[in-house]
Amino acid sequence: MNFTAYNTIVVKEIYRFLRIWPQTLLPPAISTALYFLIFGKLIGDRIGTISGASYMDYIVPGVILMSVINQSYSNVVSSFYSTKFQHNIEELLVAPVSNVVILAGYITGGILRGLLVGFVVAFIAMLFSEVVVQNVSIALLIALMTATMFSLAGFINAQLAESFDAISLIPNFVLTPLSYLGGVFYSVSMLPSVWQIISMGNPILYMVNAFRFGFIGVTDVDIQLAFMMTGGFIVVMTIFSLFLLHKGTGLKQ
């Protein structure tokens, strides 16, 4: 494996998202601060507790993970699609860089941005909440797996996309609804039974709940199932990404 090429891609990706920090790091910090202020403080105080946790403490993990999802996804989809659009991808295709290294490099970039923003949002959350993380390992592991999964989703979207419109369709019409309906701001047990069943088909619900379990020890779903489901998605999406790279879909004629 060409580790130098892997390092080069990762360093390039880190440099890219740090260079444009007003676009990558600042907006999630501002929007999540507003979530905590409006939903957590102003409205949350009137809601009371959910599963024994204050509403502010209840939404903190979901808001952090929602940022991880959005940032890891958007980092890879925008970076890889721009690389494809500007034909910079040819620099990698011409060089002795394997598909595994290309994929690993971009996914690592997405994971790092997702986790970095996650830490920024967690820091902001600490200004509004005094929540103490109960199981750091579970919280970190599910955050890492979630960032990996959505980085892969961004990579697949970027490969298949043929226009800038196509890379905004998934975030707008799939990712955002699934995130908001994934139990970030509520417990799935509060929904009517039909919607509870429908919600169980939303993978983000499992990740949010697993992360919340790591944070405050509260969950609506089986934690093992959440890890297995996320792991399963990662495996399937990795294989599909490598298949697309091997075929040269969207990259080669």
Place this chain on the structure above:
Amino acid sequence: MNALSISQLRKVYSNGFEALKGIDLDVEEGDFFALLGPNGAGKSTAIGIISSLVNETSGSVTIFGHDLQKHRNQAKSCLGLVPQEVNFNQFDTVKNILLNQAGYYGMSRKLASARTEHCLKQMDLWDKRDTISRRLSGGMKRRVMIARAMVHAPKLLILDEPTAGVDIEIRRSMWAMMQDVNQQGTTIILTTHYLEEAESLCRNIAIIDQGRIVENSSMSQLLARLQVEHFVLDLAEALITPPDLEGYQIELVSPKVMSVAVPKTKGLNQLFNYLTQHNIQVLSLKNKTNRLEQLFMDLVQAKTSRVE
């Protein structure tokens, strides 16, 4: 050893267009080789396959003995590509573009830095190393692409129309640079629409048309086939009718400009003797078309008319 061997290379695009119809081509190590052809002939497809940017339908490509399918990484390590269009990150600095490319080829940071400095100095771009690349002129961008292709010291360098759209001064400096790189041992394959460029730089040539190689020989052998050369003569005084000299086809382009088709068997002495005897003073003489251009048109047109 051949720097490049192509065998029965075929490419059919998804729309059914057959861009390459089973071409065979060998390029010797150290050669300066011209790959010419009209637009849409299949040159870019062939280069795309050699550089792993296009998937072949069938056939094989071997670069310095490494089969591109079986030993892809070894084959790729031998190759440097300068594409037609600017394809580097225009928001990155010149230096970073080269450092990243060196990284993709597995070079350590120390070696990459040294090679970057060497290549940028060779391309006269060292003082632009920290410039954001989109701020460079067109000619400089082309030189950045050459420097980038050279950073891992490839044994085979493919230049796909490297001088397209650059002014004559830069073009000539790029010619000198390409000759220098070739003299240092790098095999070069050049595609260009400037046939005088191919004629003056390349030792061997292949002409591709409609997906087939229609000519593959040394430049000198090809030029030797030229039976008639066309010259344009500027005259001191106007003529009313063109001179009538047996064996030569003479036309007046304007009263003071004469076009002459000179058969190789006749030469120029007889023509000038005749003009001198008839008090026709010639001020200057030049080739009407580049010699290679004339042959190129003959070969491509002959092929087209055969197909029709």
